[in-house]
Amino acid sequence: MRILLHDYGAYGFIVQLARWLAEQGHMVLHLRSGDLVGPQGATQRRHDDPPGLRFDTLSIGRPFARYALHRRVPDEIRYGHRMGRVIADWRPDIILSANTPPFAQAVAMRAARRHGVPFVNWVQDIFSEGAGAIVARLPRPIGALALALLHHIEYGTMRAADGVIVISPEFRDLLRRNKVNHPDLLLQENWASPAPAIPAGTDWAAAQGLAGCSLLLAAGTLGLKHDPGLLAELALAVGDDPAVRVVVVSQGPGRDYLSAWAAGRDAPLVLLDYQPAADVYSMLASAQIGLVLLTAAAGGMSVPSKVYTYAAAGLPILAAIPPGNHAARLIQEQGLGLVVAPDDPAGFIAAAKRLLADADLRRQCADAGRAFSARHGDMTVIGGRFQRLLTEIVVAHPRAGGRLPGLPPGPESDYLCALALNPQAPAHGGRQAVDPDTLLTLARAQGMLPLLGQALIMRGGKPDERLRAEQIQQIQRILALGAALLEILAALEAHSIKALALKGPALTLLLRQDIALRPCLDIDLLIDPGQAMAAATILTEHGFVPTLDIAIDKLVMVSKDCLYRRGNIAVELHWRLFDNSQLLGWTFEDLWQARAIVSLNGQAVPTLSARHYGVYLAVHGIRHGWQRLRWLVDMGLLLADPAQRSAIREQAALDGFEPALIHTALLARDLLGTVLPEETGWQENWRVRAINRGVEMLSTLLARQPSGRGGWIRRRLTEKWLDLLLCNSLKAVAMEIRMLMVGTGEITDIELPRSLFWLYPLARPFLLARRIWRRAWGQRAS
Numbered sequence: 029m030r031i032l033l034h035d036y037g038a039y040g041f042i043v044q045l046a047r048w049l050a051e052q053g054h055m056v057l058h059l060r061s062g063d064l065v066g067p068q069g070a071t072q073r074r075h076d077d078p079p080g081l082r083f084d085t086l087s088i089g090r091p092f093a094r095y096a097l098h099r100r101v102p103d104e105i106r107y108g109h110r111m112g113r114v115i116a117d118w119r120p121d122i123i124l125s126a127n128t129p130p131f132a133q134a135v136a137m138r139a140a141r142r143h144g145v146p147f148v149n150w151v152q153d154i155f156s157e158g159a160g161a162i163v164a165r166l167p168r169p170i171g172a173l174a175l176a177l178l179h180h181i182e183y184g185t186m187r188a189a190d191g192v193i194v195i196s197p198e199f200r201d202l203l204r205r206n207k208v209n210h211p212d213l214l215l216q217e218n219w220a221s222p223a224p225a226i227p228a229g230t231d232w233a234a235a236q237g238l239a240g241c242s243l244l245l246a247a248g249t250l251g252l253k254h255d256p257g258l259l260a261e262l263a264l265a266v267g268d269d270p271a272v273r274v275v276v277v278s279q280g281p282g283r284d285y286l287s288a289w290a291a292g293r294d295a296p297l298v299l300l301d302y303q304p305a306a307d308v309y310s311m312l313a314s315a316q317i318g319l320v321l322l323t324a325a326a327g328g329m330s331v332p333s334k335v336y337t338y339a340a341a342g343l344p345i346l347a348a349i350p351p352g353n354h355a356a357r358l359i360q361e362q363g364l365g366l367v368v369a370p371d372d373p374a375g376f377i378a379a380a381k382r383l384l385a386d387a388d389l390r391r392q393c394a395d396a397g398r399a400f401s402a403r404h405g406d407m408t409v410i411g412g413r414f415q416r417l418l419t420e421i422v423v424a425h426p427r428a429g430g431r432l433p434g435l436p437p438g439p440e441s442d443y444l445c446a447l448a449l450n451p452q453a454p455a456h457g458g459r460q461a462v463d464p465d466t467l468l469t470l471a472r473a474q475g476m477l478p479l480l481g482q483a484l485i486m487r488g489g490k491p492d493e494r495l496r497a498e499q500i501q502q503i504q505r506i507l508a509l510g511a512a513l514l515e516i517l518a519a520l521e522a523h524s525i526k527a528l529a530l531k532g533p534a535l536t537l538l539l540r541q542d543i544a545l546r547p548c549l550d551i552d553l554l555i556d557p558g559q560a561m562a563a564a565t566i567l568t569e570h571g572f573v574p575t576l577d578i579a580i581d582k583l584v585m586v587s588k589d590c591l592y593r594r595g596n597i598a599v600e601l602h603w604r605l606f607d608n609s610q611l612l613g614w615t616f617e618d619l620w621q622a623r624a625i626v627s628l629n630g631q632a633v634p635t636l637s638a639r640h641y642g643v644y645l646a647v648h649g650i651r652h653g654w655q656r657l658r659w660l661v662d663m664g665l666l667l668a669d670p671a672q673r674s675a676i677r678e679q680a681a682l683d684g685f686e687p688a689l690i691h692t693a694l695l696a697r698d699l700l701g702t703v704l705p706e707e708t709g710w711q712e713n714w715r716v717r718a719i720n721r722g723v724e725m726l727s728t729l730l731a732r733q734p735s736g737r738g739g740w741i742r743r744r745l746t747e748k749w750l751d752l753l754l755c756n757s758l759k760a761v762a763m764e765i766r767m768l769m770v771g772t773g774e775i776t777d778i779e780l781p782r783s784l785f786w787l788y789p790l791a792r793p794f795l796l797a798r799r800i801w802r803r804a805w806g807q808r809a810s
Contacts, residue, residue: 030055030436030698032145034111034136036128037064039069039152039333040305048411053442055698057118062087065279070305079701080790086110101131108135115139116717118698119724121437122422124193124414127152130182130485137185142719144728146425148191148418150219151199157329184206185502191421194416196331196354197667202434218333219353220340221405222398232307233314236300241273244297244316244385247303250282258376259319260289263297265377272384273298274306274319277311312341313586316390317365317383320347320355324370331355338734339364339397340405344383344390348376349797358739363396364747366674392704432654432699432727435474444476448700449668450663451483462613468495475658478502478545504546505596509533510543512597513551517633519566520555526620527563527634528554530602537626539665546658550598552589556616557603560584564601567592570598583774598771605644606651608751609769613683614640642666642676643685647754650719653726653748654695664696683794684756685714691723702747715753721749 029334031054032339038060044059054569060071062085071083095130112135123140125133125147133149139146149797156179183206186192191212194200200215243264250256256276260599263274275298276286283299289295312318318338322330338345349356356367383390421563425451426768435441439462471480481491481499490497496770520527530552533543540546555563561580569572572592576583583590589602605612622637636644647680647809649659669675673693680689694716726746748768755761759790 029121029420029442030057030119030125031418032057032059032115034123034125034128034234035552036061036126037152039127039218040070040337041221042309043071044125044221044416046631047077049080049415050078052411052415053078053080053439053446053689054415054667055080056082057120058083059111059114059116060085061092063090063092063103063107063303079792085115086114087254096673100129103241104129104131104797105135107138108132108571111136112142113717115143115145116720117694119143119720120145122146122148122190122418122425124148124150124418126150126193128378130185134181134185137188138511141292141723144425146190147645148193148212148421149186149189150193151186151203152333154182154199154202154329154554154618157202179206186210190425191417193417198352198354198769199331210213212417212421214413216410216413217404217411218331219405220333220335220336220401221407222340222342222401232310236275236298236412238273238298238314241271242269243315244272244274244276244319244346244380244384245312246275246319246321247277247308247311248332250276250278250280250286250321252281253330254282254321255323255348255370256285256289256321258321258373260286260295260297261373262377262380264291265294265382267294267296268576269384270296277301277303285575288735291630299756301546306678308337309341310602312338312343315343317380318343320345320346320349322347322349322353322355324350325702335359335364336405339622342394342398342400343392345397348372353774354362362400363538364400367392368651371582377407380739383802392497400723414441427734432474432657435470435657438466439463440470444474444480444657445699446480446701447483448657449664449702450722451479451486464492465516468492472498475547476661478547479661482545490707491669500548506533506543506546509597511635512594512599514628516551516553516567516599518569520553520563523562523566525559525563525566526556526616528616528619528623530554530605531634533628534633535641535662537628537633538624538635538638538641539662543628546662550591550600552600552602554602554605554616554619557584560601560603564590564592567599570596570688571773608755608760608763610757611647611765612644638666638669638672639675639679640670642808643680643683643689646680646688647685649692650723650754651750652689653723653730653747655730660692660699660801663692664702667693667696673704687713687719687753688754690716691719719750719753722746723755 031049033042033046033056034050035046043058046056048054058071058081060083063771071803073083086107088103088110089384090103091108092100092103100801105128108131112574114578115136116139116385123136123145125136127150128136135518137147137149156175173757183203186203186208187210189210191214192208192210193216194203194205195216195218199213200213202211217264233241233243244262246259259274259276266272266274268464273296276283277300279301286299286544290299318334318341320335331354332347332349333740335345335347339362345359346363347356347359348370349367350370351367351516359365361366364671366379368379400807419438440707443462444467444611452674467480468477469476471477478496479497480494484495484720503654513529513533517527517529530604532548532550532552536543536548553563564574564580571594573594575591575593580590584603586607588607589600592599592601605614619640624637627633645659645663649663654660654661677686677689680686691702693702697704724744729743750766751764752761755764
């Protein structure tokens with residue numbers, strides 16, 4: 029699956045989940061806010077990170093105004109739109125969004141709905157339950173309305189989500205009281221896995237000038253749901269011991285309050301900015317006690333995740349939090365430290381002195397924390413829960429057709445995509461079970477059977493009998509098509525007719541040098557339009573019968589080709605590459621001069637050059653909604669070579685098809701792992717995004733296969749929209765509109781001389797009505 033994991037605050041445990049999911053073979057984009065000032069996990073790629081993992085940031089261009097109401101809501105909405113743009117560009121199979129402000133979450137989820145992507149809301153905080161302190165600054169009627177709106181937006185987003193994850197039983201109960209009764213609700217507490225080796229911590233303490241001191245550490249956000257005054261009172265109370273320091277690692281209003289309080293006082297209070305992620309465990313190992321704060325008003329809307337971090341580091345916890353909070357019960361039940369009420373500063377100070385004086389108690393708390401984290405932070409168990417939930421939601425979602433028609437998200441699709449460009453490479457999702465029957469069905473539908481068989485052999489496996497039988501059948505057909513291709517080319521050459529073999533065996537040989545690795549359904553030949561009638565006559569003389577009884581000189585006006593059959597061999601005779609004669613400015617002579625030569629049974633077969641194939645296949649795939657993974661694999665192979673990629677891009681820019689090529693290249697990168705250079709030119713613009721949206725709509729329609737006339741009309745309208753998006757000139761647009769008015773059906777119904785072709789658009793409504801009536805009458809008669 030392609031998983032967009034939006035982690036607004038860049039929590040360490042969510043970063044760990046992103047890595048675990050990528051290790052299972054999923055493609056994971058971990059997205060975080062670049063404007064939020066706060067503690068963050070290690071969001072840089074490591075040398076051992078799986079190839080499917082990517083980290084990125086979202087920014088609105090200024091720091092997030094967390095405490096300024098007049099700026100916060102517009103900033104959230106702007107951020108949500110930025111996230112929607114990423115959804116449109118990256119086109120994930122599912123979105124998991126954690127700790128995102130309500131308005132940003134709502135806007136992002138609407139974008140997911142537009143693109144047919146399931147959305148899972150991972151609830152880390154319930155903002156509307158703790159927003160009273162902010163809206164209290166407003167006049168009472170306005171504040172009440174603002175709070176009601178926030179409540180409606182936040183809980184409405186949870187109700188509309190495709191799945192919800194909560195971090196405590198209290199959150200689950202609160203959601204149910206607010207009518208969030210979601211069938212796909214997962215209760216998963218936060219976690220922190222023990223570090224492989226806890227550093228001694230003396231280096232960090234010495235670097236801060238704190239060597240030899242006993243440290244009471246408060247690390248993390250100090251906002252409106254925390255009371256920094258408790259830390260100030262604690263610093264005064266322990267001031268009689270010169271070896272004790274209260275260390276606050278934070279930024280924001282709580283830190284500013286302490287800075288103002290400490291000015292002019294000789295208190296053992298050390299204020300530091302947030303530390304780099306690489307130094308966090310060393311910082312924790314330097315401390316003797318970890319401090320956790322939460323006001324009584326915030327007790328029902330938050331569970332401090334630093335409790336899990338402290339426990340994993342073996343740091344005894346002193347918490348001034350409401351006794352009903354989930355974290356308070358966790359600390360007490362697991363023996364992780366001491367808990368006092370947030371409005372009891374005397375109890376807070378007494379508990380701190382008790383922990384400082386009792387080394388055995390601290391050791392017991394530290395051992396209990398490590399043991400709890402070892403049990404509670406098993407990523408195999410936690411990751412498995414997330415993976416099962418996400419998979420179930422994706423499979424059940426109406427858009428289960430995936431990003432290509434008939435290519436549903438799952439281990440079988442991941443397996444096919446992984447072997448597409450390199451059959452010897454290990455497949456993505458090696459830890460996920462691949463169902464052989466599903467894999468065979470999918471490979472057959474996507475034109476990947478020969479490649480699947482080769483990959484199994486190269487990886488030391490053995491194709492089963494069904495796969496071997498189908499492989500043999502396909503190879504026999506490919507060889508028969510190859511023999512017929514050589515026969516036809518020889519006959520055309522004998523009459524001095526130049527012909528280029530399109531796609532099929534010629535393309536397979538150009539890309540892989542092995543004709544058996546790509547299934548072929550028919551033979552495609554491109555000839556000079558001026559020699560179309562002569563070529564048609566030669567095909568007829570060799571036993572090929574046209575499927576349309578229309579004179580070639582008239583068919584040329586509305587169509588790019590004519591289909592001929594001889595037994596089970598089909599030949600499409602092309603006189604241009606697309607029906608729209610104004611779409612590509614290539615003449616046959618241009619293509620012939622740039623042609624590539626491949627060898628088939630020792631005979632030279634002319635075909636398109638790689639640079640022309642790259643443009644042609646990109647446009648062809650888009651126009652048909654990438655119905656076959658095989659088509660995208662062809663493009664992936666062409667773009668894999670840097671020299672070919674540059675030539676194709678140069679040709680696309682020359683012909684005005686760069687947006688189509690960028691769409692195709694990014695799709696190949698995302699699905700197949702095609703490596704693209706880090707160039708700004710490969711990024712998306714509005715035309716690329718419009719093509720993405722059109723292809724996505726067409727893919728969804730093709731995957732669902734809507735029945736009836738309404739489904740056919742929606743599909744045709746989407747196809748025509750894509751055709752118009754691809755047009756690179758006004759002439760091409762005009763021709764596309766003209767083609768809406770005249771088709772092969774009209775020419776088949778009545779034959780008019782070329783001088784009266786202008787009558788076809790006028791007659792089309794009547795001819796179309798007659799065809800529909802005849803079809804309906806025929807069904808009734810049968």
